[in-house]
Amino acid sequence: MANDTITWADLLEIYQNCVWVDDHIANLSIVSGGIVDTLKLVETSDRAYHEADIALQDDQAQLTVGSGVEVRIGSPHRSLGLLVKDWDALLASSFSRMREPSAFFIRSDKTHNATLPLTEMLLQYRSTMKLVKLLSESALFADQQQAKLVYFAGARIEVPVKFTANELRSIDSAQVDLLAKALEGEVHSEQRLGILADAVLELVSGQSAAGRFQYLMQNVDELVRRVNNGYRLFASSFSYSKIRSELEKTQSEYVSRIHKTFSDIQGQLLVLPVASVVVATQLKAPTVCGPELLANVAVVCGACLFAALLIASCINQWMTLNAISREIKGQRTRLNAEFSEIKDLFTGSFDALDGRILWHRWVMSIIVGLCVVGAGFTVRSYVVLTNVDAWSCLVGYGSTS
Known part of the structure; x- marks a missing residue:
């Protein structure tokens, strides 16, 4: 603690x-x-005393580690946290029925907001708060001060959020988690909440106002069933034709671009077998410097240049x-993020595009391999057939000219 400041951690250790x-x-x-230190602080600081509302019963008590003292404990300042007798005392506050307080301590079972492992009551309380949060999102508005949810279906319908500690035991935590899962996702989030609101109204319509929330607590599984069935009914009538048409148009453009990568070099590919024939038929076996040697050099250089250009392409x-x-x-990542519920409908199209790209890469690899083999064959043929020092002949021609 700093100076005369009391923290919730200081009070929690005492409680x-x-x-x-x-x-x-x-x-x-x-x-x-x-x-x-905390006890000494509340004895010497008026501010700490009023915030903690703790006082020694015996002013002469020895404050040493290992000893025991009698203290008077009142309610701490609300900004620090809540100290209550039992769960019913906690739930007597309307705010505690709408959301979990950030800091609290229950004297009866010494449960507090940081209790680990979670006790059964704390787990059920948090599940109930989770249910309240989900219902609040589906309601027309949630009144935190009076702890009630307001819906409208031709007339104003209120669901007072009232329950006791004993009624907490009726909540099914697993079903609350399933309800939260049914409402997950950004796609159609408003429609999902609307379906939940309709389910709530159908379930509470025959219940007295005072018992409506308790009835919902006891029938979360029915809420889950109605939400899932309602959303399936909505999804079956949901038209994704616009999304599909736009996606198919884009994928058609991708197909054209992929095929263009092959068509751009298709003319050069047609020349490849012709060039091989030319090389095979045009190479001679010169024994002296002359036109035949120059022709061999020109053929080899041309073939290698052609191979280099094709590989570069x-x-x-x-x-x-x-x-x-x-x-x-x-695009696949964006579709999965924005339309996760229907992403499986378009997976095949994306896989087909990936397959086309893989096929074209294999073709490119084979073409490059053939170019390298062809160029190597040409050079090897030139070396075998030519028994004249071509460089000397070319230098000789240059000096003669």
Whole structure:
């Protein structure tokens, strides 16, 4: 603690080590120096005393670790937290029935907001608060001060959020989790909440106002069933034709772009077998410097240049395929995020595009491989057939000219 400031942690340590004699008096076991410091602070600081509302019954008591003292404990300042006798006292506050207080301590079973492991009552209380939150989102508005939910269906219908500690035991935590799961997702979130509101109105229509919320607590499974059935009915009539038409148009463009990567080099591919024939038929076996040697050199250089240009074109098209693949991946990610409920309807189309890209990559790889093999074959044929030092002949021609 700093200066004369009391924190909830300071009070919680005291509460946990108290045995209450009555509503205001408790026997406190001093188990740490922190408790000693807190007690001394409330004895010397008016501010700390008023915030904690704790006082020693015996001013002469020895404040040492291991000793016990009798203290008077009142209600701490509301900004620090709530100290209540039992669960019913906690639930007497309308605010505590609408949301869990950030800090509280229950004397009867020493439950507090940070209790671990969770007790059964704390788990059921939090499940009930989760149910209240879901219902509040579906209601026309939620009155926190008076703890009631207001719906409208031709007339104003109120659901007072009233329940006791004993009625907390009727909540089914697993069903509340299923209800929350049924309402998850950004797609049609408003429609889901509308379906929940309709389900609530149908269930409470025959109940007295005072018992409506308790009835909902006891029938969360019915809420889950009605929400799921209602959403399935809504989804069956939901038209996704616009999404599909836009997606198919985009995918058609992708198909055209993918095929273009092959058609752009298709003319060069047709020349590939012709070039191989030309190389095979045009290479001679010169023994002296002359036109035949120059022709061999020209054929080899031309074949290698053609192979290099074709490989460069394939690399360029490969990079284009990579760019298209990234765009498709981005669109798939966006669809999965924005339309998770219907993403399975379009998975096949995306898989088909990925398959086309993979096929074109295989074709590009084979073309590059054939170019390398063809260029190697040409060079090897030139070396086998030519028994003349071509460089000397070319230099000789240059000096002669």
